[in-house]
Amino acid sequence: MASAFSFCLRCASVSLRRQKRQKEDRRAFSEASGLAKKTARRLAGELFPLSAVKRAVTFQRKDDDLMKYHSALLPLLLILFLLLLGFSACGKTEPMRVCPDLPPLDGTDTADPLEASPQITPETVTPSPIALPPESTEPSHSTSPSPSTSPARDGFYQTPESTALVKTDSFTANLLQLMPKDKNYMVSPLSLQMALGMLANGAEDETRSQLLSALSIKDLAAFNADAKAKIASYNSYDKLSVRLADSLWINETCAPAAAFLPTFEASMTDCFDADSYRVTSDEAVKRINGWVDEKTEGLIDSILQEGQENFVLALVNALYFKGNWATPFSKAATADGTFTSRDGSEVTLPFMTATRSLKYGSGEGYQLLSLPYAGNRFSMYLLLKDDGVFPADLDSYIDSMSFQRVRCRLPRFQTEFALSANETLKLLGAERIFDPENAQLSGVASGFAGNLFVSDILHKTVIDVDEEGTEAAAVTAVMTMATSARPPMEEPIEFNADVPFFFLIRDDETKTVLFVGEYAFGEKE
Template identity: 35%
Template sequence: MKAIQIFCLMTVLTLLGCNITDEVIPGTTDPGTGDVEPELVTYPLGSFGWEVVQQTLQRANETSNTVISPLSIAAALYMTYNGADGETRSAMNETLKLNGISVDSLNAAYRQLAELLENTREGVRLSSANAVFWDENRVDPAESFLAKLTAFYEAETFAEDFRNNPDAVLNKINAWVNEETEGRIEKILEELNPEEVMFLINALYFIGDWDKPFDPDQTSDRPFTTSDGREIMVPTMYQDSQFKYYDGTDFKGVSCTFADTSLAMWFVLPPADQDIDQFIASLAYDDLVDRFNTQAITGRLDLQLPKFKINYKIQLNDVLKAMGMEIAFDPMEADFSNLGTATGNLYISRVEHKTFLKIDEKGAEGAAVTSVGIAATSLPPSIKFNRPFLTVLLHKATKTPIFVGKIEDPTSEQ
C-alpha cells in the first residue's frame, strides 16, 4: 500500500503506563459519554507531560535552556487520537497515560478542562486554539472526526490545495500561528513536505501579572553559576515578602501566584551538589506537587529570581517513539482509519513543538506554537536562584502543567 505522511502536530508555544483494560486510575471512573469532570484527564496529562520533559532532557543539549508545554502537546495528540484505531490507538492510549479512558470521555474531559483553564480573572489571560488544515485533493476527513474536533476542541477547519498552492498554504498556517500566539511565535513551518496532507495544530498563549509584582528598582545584576561552571552576571529581581515556599533537603522552591490566584509558577532549586538534569530525571511530578501542596509553608522570604526570556523548539518524534508511539510513525503499520480516507496509508510524519517564555518584574508571558520591606526582626530565610533551576507554570486546583522549563542560562534566549 502506498504510504502518505500526514500529521505535523504543531503544538505551538506547553505518567503511568498501562495497556487498555477495564482498570482506571484510583479515584476516577470512566463514565462514557455522560457527565465528565476535568480531573479524568488532568492526572494523565500531568504524568504524560512530565515524562515528555524527562525524555526531552535526555536528548537535549545539557547546557541549553528547555521549555515544554505539556498542555499544548497533549491537546494536539488528543485530537490525533480521535483518528486512530487498532494497535495505533492502543499505543497512543498507553503513551498518553489514558488508562483505558474512552475517546468520548477524553474529549468531554478535555473540553471541561479547557473551559476551566481559560476562565481567568483580570490580570491573567490563557487561551488555547486548535486547527486542522488538510489537502482537499488527497484526503477526505470523516465527518465524525471533524465533528469531534470542532465540538470538543473548538478546532477551526481549513480545506486547502497543498499540491498546487504550497506557498499559500504555508503562509496561511504560519499566519494562523502568529495570530493565535500574539506574534510571539511567528511561524511553525519552514516548508511543506510533498507527502504531507494534514496538519493538526494547537496554539497556546498565556500572559499574567504577578499577585505581588517585583519592584524594577530592586533588580540588579547578580552572579549566576551555569552547569558548566561559568559565572555570569544576570539581571536578578529581588523581593522580601510573604511567599509560599518549601525549604527541604531534597530541593528548595517558591510559589509565585498570579493576579488570578488559581494559577501559579513554581521555581525549584536543586541541591547545590546535584546536576539539574539528574535532579529532574529523578524527580516524580507527584512528589513535586506533594511538596508544594502539603509541606510548603507561607512566611517571609528573601527571594532573588533571575529575569529571562527563552525561545525553544524541538521535534518530538524520537521522544514519543521512546514513550511507546512507534507504530503511529510507521508508514505501513499506522492505523488512522477513523480520521478518514486518503490515497494511501496515513501516519504521523513529524511532531513540531515551539515555545516562548518570559519572566520579569510584572509577571509572566508564554506562548507555544506551549518590593522592599524594612523590619527590625531576625533575617528571613533566603532562596537565591543563582544556579540552574526548574520552573513550572500550573493551574493549582487541577495540577495541570501549562509550561515546564529548565533554566540553564537566564541571559540566553535559546
C-alpha cells in the same frame, strides 16, 4: 458480625473437644480408682495412702463440676449463634463470608480462642471504596461540592472527568527526562497532549493504546470532556490572558479528495472547538503560520518552514499565556547578580528581588517556591533540586508547601525552544503512529490512497519573565502523510545534454559570469 460468628463456632468446637476428653479421662479415672480401692484394701494402704485417694476424689468432683459448666455453656453458645444468624439474615444483602482462619471441626487440636485476641491482618480486611481526587492540573479541594452539581466559580471549570489528564505530572516528568542537558529549554505538556490527543481520536487498536500510554491519558472519552471544559474555562478567564486554540488542515494539493470523517470532525469541533481549513501546498506554510501568529499574539510567528508544505493532514494546537504577578517585583530592587551555569561558568544577569509571604516547601535535596499570578489561579513554581532530576511525584511536593516569609531572587529571562518530537514520542512508547505501513489512523480521514501516518511532530515554545509577570506561548503541529500521497507532477520537459552544449558559472546577484565554455567533443575518462 463475621468475627462474632467465628468466635462462637470456635468456642463451641473447643467445648465439644473438652467434653470428649473429660469423658475419656473420667472413665480411665474410674477404672484406676476402683483398682486403687481394691488394692488399698488388700495391701492396707501401703501403695496408695488414703490421703492420695481423697485428693483424687476431690479432683474428680471438681472435674465433674467443670464438665457441668461446659455442658451448660454449650447450649448457651448455640443459642447465641442462632440469634446472631437470625439478626444477620434480616438485614444482610450479601452472603455471609466465613473467616479464613476458622479452626477445623475434625478434632485437630488448636489454640483456645479465649487465650488470644483475634488478629486482624491486611489480607482479612476488605477496604471500602474511596473516591480519588481528580488527577488534573487544576487545584482540587476535598471538601468542595460535587463537580456535577456545583457551578463554575472564578473561571475554574468543574467536570467529573477531570482525571483524564492524569497523571499529568507523570507525563511531564517522562518528557523532561528526554530533554537536552546542554541548553535552556521549555516544552508544553498541555499543548502536546491536546494536539496528540486529537490524533488519538482517529487512531485504532495498538496505535491508540501506545499513544494514550505515552501521553499518560487514562481514558480518551474523559480526556475529550476535560479538554472541552478546559478550553471553555481558559478562553473565558478574565483575570489574565490564557487561550487554547485548535485547528485541522487538509492539503488539497497532496490529497484533492481527502476529507475528515464526520465522526472525527464532530469530536474535534465539539470537544476541541477546532476549526477546519483546506489549503494548497503553495499557501499551506503561509496560512498555518498566520494562524499560529494570531493565536499566540505574535509571540510565535511560525511553526512551518518552506519545504514542509507537502502534508496530507495537519492538526495544530496553540497555547498562549500572559499574566501579571499577584504582587509585582519592584523594578528599583532589580540588581545585577551572578548566575552559575550547569557547566560551572558564571554569567552576570539582572536579578529581581522581593521579600514576602509565599508558599514554600523544602526537603532533602530540594527547595520549591510558588509565585502566584493575578487571580491566584495560576502560579509559577520554581524548583531547585540538587540532583537536577525533575520529580515524578511533583504533586506531593506541592501538597507539602506552606506560607512562609521568603526572600526570592529570580533572574529576568527569555528563552525559545523548538523541538521535532518524533524521537521523544518514540522513546515514550508511541512508535506505531510513525510507521508508514502499520500506523492505524483510519479513523481520521478518507479520500486518499495509501495509509495515513505521522511524518513530523513540531513543537515550539517561547517565554519572557520580568518584574511585571510572564508571557509565554507554545505551538504543536502534528503533520501526516499517506504512503502513496504525493503532489501531482506535470509532465516534465526533456533536456538531454547528449549533443554539444555551452556551460557557464554565474553570480546571479551581480549577474557576473565567472566561467564559460563549450563541450563539443566527447572524451573518455
